[in-house]
Amino acid sequence: MYHHFYQLKENPFNVTADPDFFFSSKCHSDAISNLIYGIEQRKGILVITGEIGTGKTTLCRKLLRQANPKTKFALILNPNFSELQLLQIIAQDLGIQAKQQTKFHIIHRINQFLLEVSNQNNNVVVIIDEAQNLTINQLEQIRLLSNLETEKEKLLQIVLVGQPELYDKLQLPALRQLRQRVVVHFHLQPLEKNDIKDYIQHRITLAVNHSYHQQNILFTEQAIESIYHHTKGSPRAINILCDRALLAGFAAETFSIDDSIIEHCAKEVLNW
Numbered sequence: 001m002y003h004h005f006y007q008l009k010e011n012p013f014n015v016t017a018d019p020d021f022f023f024s025s026k027c028h029s030d031a032i033s034n035l036i037y038g039i040e041q042r043k044g045i046l047v048i049t050g051e052i053g054t055g056k057t058t059l060c061r062k063l064l065r066q067a068n069p070k071t072k073f074a075l076i077l078n079p080n081f082s083e084l085q086l087l088q089i090i091a092q093d094l095g096i097q098a099k100q101q102t103k104f105h106i107i108h109r110i111n112q113f114l115l116e117v118s119n120q121n122n123n124v125v126v127i128i129d130e131a132q133n134l135t136i137n138q139l140e141q142i143r144l145l146s147n148l149e150t151e152k153e154k155l156l157q158i159v160l161v162g163q164p165e166l167y168d169k170l171q172l173p174a175l176r177q178l179r180q181r182v183v184v185h186f187h188l189q190p191l192e193k194n195d196i197k198d199y200i201q202h203r204i205t206l207a208v209n210h211s212y213h214q215q216n217i218l219f220t221e222q223a224i225e226s227i228y229h230h231t232k233g234s235p236r237a238i239n240i241l242c243d244r245a246l247l248a249g250f251a252a253e254t255f256s257i258d259d260s261i262i263e264h265c266a267k268e269v270l271n272w
Contacts, residue, residue, distance in 0.1 A: 002250035006217055012207035013243035015236055019058035019065055021206055023199045027189045028055060034186045035063055035159065035234030039071065039125055043183035044146050044154040048161045051256030056161050060127050071123040076233050079128050083141045090126055114155035125157045132162035136174050143178040190233030197224050200242060222259035230266040239271060244269050
């Protein structure tokens with residue numbers, strides 16, 4: 001609705017996990033570095049946790065783009081399946097065919113595939129998002145997959161991404177063996193107050209239509225303070241609030257988003 005007024009080619013504050021809009025805060029950059037290290041060094045199981053809206057899924061998609069091209073990925077966004085279905089989806093995402101759809105035959109084919117890929121000096125990574133929803137049996141199945149290895153290295157790298165409840169679940173006695181195999185654990189923090197202005201400008205810059213003379217959209221310093229107060233640095237909450245603020249600015253025919261606009265919009269969209 002406000003795209004033409006602000007001369008934008010797309011919405012700068014979509015809540016979808018778009019890696020084009022990935023913002024390299026120190027925490028998010030460190031998370032990517034930890035993941036790439038764990039994957040390239042074939043460490044086996046890596047865990048990324050973070051509160052809702054901190055950018056975990058966007059991080060996963062950014063990783064897919066930034067990783068070594070010799071690395072093959074399977075990305076599971078919703079693990080709410082049975083143990084067998086989870087194996088089937090992993091195999092399907094990696095392009096693995098199994099004549100018989102049983103656990104034994106699928107794992108056997110995955111192992112064959114991993115050996116073939118390893119012989120070509122390639123790597124394989126399975127990323128499971130929303131991993132806090134995995135059952136104990138599913139997590140145990142993942143541990144068994146992580147056992148696929150040669151004498152020198154892990155054949156399969158597994159990245160578990162989830163809310164803090166994932167970390168709590170991994171502390172259960174039944175998952176002790178899996179927990180001992182976690183080599184990298186990184187907790188994704190919300191944006192710091194000093195990052196928010198750059199985050200907002202980063203997204204607006206990517207969204208502007210450079211074919212037109214651009215009238216700068218300005219979020220005042222007081223507006224930034226108000227955004228941090230209401231969102232506590234959660235990227236998703238910032239996007240929701242800023243999207244509504246641009247709509248309010250469009251209605252008021254202003255390019256300056258001040259704290260009064262933010263306060264009004266926060267009551268509408270962040271009253272939770």
